Amino acid sequence: MSENPVIESLLVANRGEIARRVIRTANRLGIRTIAVHSDVDAGLPFVREAAEAVEIGPANPALSYRNAEAILAAAKQTGAAAIHPGYGFLSENAGFARAVADAGLIWIGPSADAIAAMGDKINARNLMAAAGVPVAPGTTEPAGSLDAALAEAERIGFPVMIKASAGGGGMGMAPAYDDAAFRTEYEKVRGFAERMFGDGSVLIEKYFPSVxxxxxxxxxxxxxxxxxxxxxxxxxxxxxxxxxxxxxxxxxxxxxxxxxxxxxxxxxxxxxxxxxxxxxxxxxxxxxxxxxxxxxxxxxxxxxxxxxxxxxxxxxxxxxxxxxxxxxxxxxxxxxxxxxxxxxxxxxxxxxxxxxxxxxxxxxxxxxxxxxxxxxxxxxxxxxxxxxxxxxxxxxxxxxxxxxxxxxxxxxxxxxxxxxxxxxxxxxxxxxxxxxxxxxxxxxxxxxx
CATH class of the missing domain: 3.30.470.20 (ATP-grasp fold, B domain)
Incomplete structure (x- = not known):
């Protein structure tokens, strides 16, 4: 695998080591590389190593690396043919993946439908179970209330793990060993999920202390x-x-x-x-x-x-x-x-x-x-x-x-x-x-x- 993979130009919608990593391979393949960066990242190596660079906003990632409109505008401005999202930020955002495709650009990743299907933990569990992939004992739909969630936890058997359905990367989760702990942690996880992901849906799964x-x-x-x-x-x-x-x-x-x-x-x-x-x-x-x-x-x-x-x-x-x-x-x-x-x-x-x-x-x-x-x-x-x-x-x-x-x-x-x-x-x-x-x-x- 050494010939140019028929992508003339690539915008890397990320920062730091992963942006640098993607740019390194693209440069080796003769692909024109475009970095986007916040104002505080202007001097970092990934910006220097790209063929072009566009500042897309201030340090706050919501206004820069998670700013889909700014990234798409940079892609249009530089004539990028494709976008690589790296990891984190917008990499698992189905809406962004869809917007990239709608803009006529190549999305370096799975389809927006696949991202959406696996992005919701409850939906993903149900899909996997249907496909014959082993899943731990847990809930198949969001609990409508604390009492309903507690009933599910008791059915599954303590200890359980409380997870934000829309979470990922180890964020929005907490173990509970008994009823009292469950009541406290459930509200914490649900509140965190609403603030961080805009979705307070919670999944309850069997927790394995040694795993x-x-x-x-x-x-x-x-x-x-x-x-x-x-x-x-x-x-x-x-x-x-x-x-x-x-x-x-x-x-x-x-x-x-x-x-x-x-x-x-x-x-x-x-x-x-x-x-x-x-x-x-x-x-x-x-x-x-x-x-x-x-x-x-x-x-x-x-x-x-x-x-x-x-x-x-x-x-x-x-x-x-x-x-x-x-x-x-x-x-x-x-x-x-x-x-x-x-x-x-x-x-x-x-x-x-x-x-x-x-x-x-x-x-x-x-x-x-x-x-x-x-x-x-x-x-x-x-x-x-x-x-x-x-x-x-x-x-x-x-x-x-x-x-x-x-x-x-x-x-x-x-x-x-x-x-x-x-x-x-x-x-x-x-x-x-x-x-x-x-x-x-x-x-x-x-x-x-």
Whole structure:
């Protein structure tokens, strides 16, 4: 996959490391790249590395990166042929995807209908159940009142997870272990959902205190087929937000038979909504039984896509562009080796609270099997307006042990001064016996703290 995928110009409707990542592939393919940026991001690397750049608004993302009208105006102004949304912001906004298509532009992602179908968690659960994808015990429609929701929780059996139906990315969810906690958390989640998503609908699901978070990368091809590109282990989390991802999963209970079943279920999930382009089917794996359950589907490129690229030798952004252009993609059949990604955030390494600031030192590690996808460089400012992610450090090896060793060396060689950063946490994690065993769950960070 090296020829230009018949898209002459591409506007990247995002910022930071993912904008830079998409621009890098597009530049390599000879595609004219266009960056859009807020006023505070004008000096960041992704703006400099694009062929053109358009300022679309102030720091407030609602007035810039989530401003669909401003982004479409920039596309018209620059003559863009296509729009890549990256992740976050408008990437899973069905209305924006539809507006892009209505404007005669190529949308680098699944159809607006597929985004809408999977964007509502209750609807997505019901679709998956109908397609034969395992789902955890839970509700099939929004509860009309607190009492009705509590009755459902008692039917399912405590503990339960209360989720905003329109939420995603770990936001708008809380566990409840009994009636009293449920009453408190239900109102919190519903209120948060109304403020953040404009939709107070709430889903109740069985909660598994000890669980692994495993996801499958799928790719819906232009010829209508949906393929699975292995799985990623995402169980190192803080506040339901991922910190580390690896591929393949080191979970001992993920036998070849279970792995095949997991991948097959993810393919069925994509087929159920006629999925095209890159997407991720997220699942929970019960360590006690080895059973897995559908969690949600992310209808976009994931933050952690580089570990899949490393073990499959595939550029997923190029694959996205080819699918959007109606071209075939050569899909590798088996992963080779092991890859680990560490999210380098501007946050303190103990409580994980944001710590933005001016970067006075930024020295990225190098070496065999080491890759850094960064959004910043020395002299740049990490502002409090956006996510704290500064870079992703990816280490690849012939096996997990080699990947871990290369990750350790890379963390030691990554020099950052100015903003707070979580590199010390990764030094600790990469020496942690539970993590090194491969048999850990989503509570590992809590146990470390």
């Amino acid at each position: 692994r978070h495993i996801e499958v990368q799928i790719l819906g091809l232009a010829d209508g087929r949906v393929v699975a590109l292995g799985e990623r282990e995402c169980s190192v989390q803080r506040r339901n937000q991922k910190l580390v991802e690896e591929s393949p999963s080191p979970a001992s209970m993920l036998t070849p038979q279970r792995r095949a079943a997991l991948h097959a279920a993810a393919v069925r999930a994509g087929e159920a909504v006629a999925y095209r382009n890159a997407g991720t089917v997220e699942c929970l794996l019960d360590p006690a039984t080895g059973d897995f359950f559908f969690l949600e589907m992310n209808t976009r490129l994931q933050v952690e896509h580089p570990v899949t690229e490393a073990v499959f030798g595939l550029d997923l952004v190029e694959a996205q562009l080819r699918v959007a252009a109606g071209l075939p993609v050569e899909v590798p059949t088996h992963p080779v080796g092991h890859a680990i990604e560490l999210r380098i955030n501007a946050e303190d390494p103990k409580r994980f609270l944001p710590g933005p600031g001016v970067i006075s030192t930024w020295v990225e590690p190098t070496g065999e099997g080491v890759r850094v996808d960064s959004g910043y460089a020395s002299g740049d400012t990490v502002t409090p307006h956006y996510d704290s992610l500064m870079a992703k450090l990816i280490a690849y090896g012939a096996d997990r042990a080699e990947a871990v060793e290369r990750a350790r060396a890379a963390v030691a060689g990554f020099a950052i001064a100015g903003p707070k950063n979580n590199l010390p946490f990764f030094t600790e994690l990469l020496a942690n016996e539970e993590f090194l065993s491969g048999d850990y769950d989503t509570a590992i960070v809590t146990r470390m703290r």
